[in-house]
Amino acid sequence: MIIGLTGSIASGKSTVATMMKNLQLPIVDADQVARDVVKPNSPTLQKIVATFGDEALHSDGTMNREYVGQLIFHEPAKRQQLNDIIHPAIRQEMLRQRDEYVTNGNQHVVMDIPLLFESQLQHFVDKILVVSIKEDVQLSRLMERNQLSKEDALARMRSQLPMSVKEKGAHGVIYNNGDEETTLKQLKRLLKEWHVL
Ligand SMILES: CC(C)(COP(=O)(O)OP(=O)(O)OC[C@H]1O[C@@H](n2cnc3c(N)ncnc32)[C@H](O)[C@@H]1O)[C@@H](O)C(=O)NCCC(=O)NCCS
Numbered sequence: 001m002i003i004g005l006t007g008s009i010a011s012g013k014s015t016v017a018t019m020m021k022n023l024q025l026p027i028v029d030a031d032q033v034a035r036d037v038v039k040p041n042s043p044t045l046q047k048i049v050a051t052f053g054d055e056a057l058h059s060d061g062t063m064n065r066e067y068v069g070q071l072i073f074h075e076p077a078k079r080q081q082l083n084d085i086i087h088p089a090i091r092q093e094m095l096r097q098r099d100e101y102v103t104n105g106n107q108h109v110v111m112d113i114p115l116l117f118e119s120q121l122q123h124f125v126d127k128i129l130v131v132s133i134k135e136d137v138q139l140s141r142l143m144e145r146n147q148l149s150k151e152d153a154l155a156r157m158r159s160q161l162p163m164s165v166k167e168k169g170a171h172g173v174i175y176n177n178g179d180e181e182t183t184l185k186q187l188k189r190l191l192k193e194w195h196v197l
């Protein structure tokens with residue numbers, strides 16, 4: 001079974017992905033792939049610099065994530081431009097990793113894809129697991145983790161589909177408002193239901 005793990009920004013996808021890894025499930029991590037495809041001198045990073053200017057680059061040749069983030073989380077048109085450049089490369093590499101895990105005999109693979117619904121990638125997976133969170137808890141965890149102002153954190157949250165839409169499209173939902181142990185219990189229950197554990 002290919003499981004699509006998604007949710008909203010700072011809802012706890014990485015936290016749940018780590019739990020799944022500890023349960024011996026292989027993970028394809030879209031955020032990590034998104035970092036890999038913009039390595040210094042990569043064609044994707046060159047396109048980003050051609051579009052957003054030299055400020056998108058640090059002097060050591062790595063992408064200036066803060067600068068690009070400020071641009072795209074506040075301006076939908078710029079976000080679309082970045083998505084058009086970077087998403088094809090991300091998709092190709094995610095599918096390569098998924099298929100490699102399957103070829104190597106893994107019965108189940110987890111794909112951690114923050115924008116699964118926004119990018120309409122439902123067809124990449126067999127079942128969709130949404131990590132849900134209440135908006136006030138999400139806001140405070142996001143502000144704390146990324147040291148963001150309330151305004152910047154809200155801009156990031158609003159750049160994604162509402163949680164209610166994602167919950168409706170899910171085969172299973174985990175609520176990550178409490179402590180990690182409560183979340184782990186829900187995860188194990190769901191995976192048993194799906195005959196993954
Ligand atoms: C804009 C960038 C440079 C900001 O980098 P930063 O280190 O601050 O954030 P990070 O990459 O850790 O992403 C954090 C979260 O932001 C959200 N997010 C990232 N990109 C987007 C986007 N294009 N649209 C909506 N939400 C996004 C996701 O929930 C993601 O998990 C970076 O997120 C990026 O390259 N985004 C484009 C690639 C992408 O769409 N990634 C998301 C999943 S494939």
Ligand SMILES: Nc1ncnc2c1ncn2[C@@H]1O[C@H](COP(=O)(O)OP(=O)(O)OP(=O)(O)O)[C@@H](O)[C@H]1O
Binds near residue numbers: 009014016176183
């Ligand atoms: N149950 C929990 N209790 C307390 N803190 C939590 C819990 N789950 C996650 N966190 C914290 O909340 C923040 C967001 O969690 P995490 O990074 O897993 O979210 P994410 O959905 O992967 O985020 P992103 O979309 O930005 O990649 C992190 O700082 C994490 O340590």
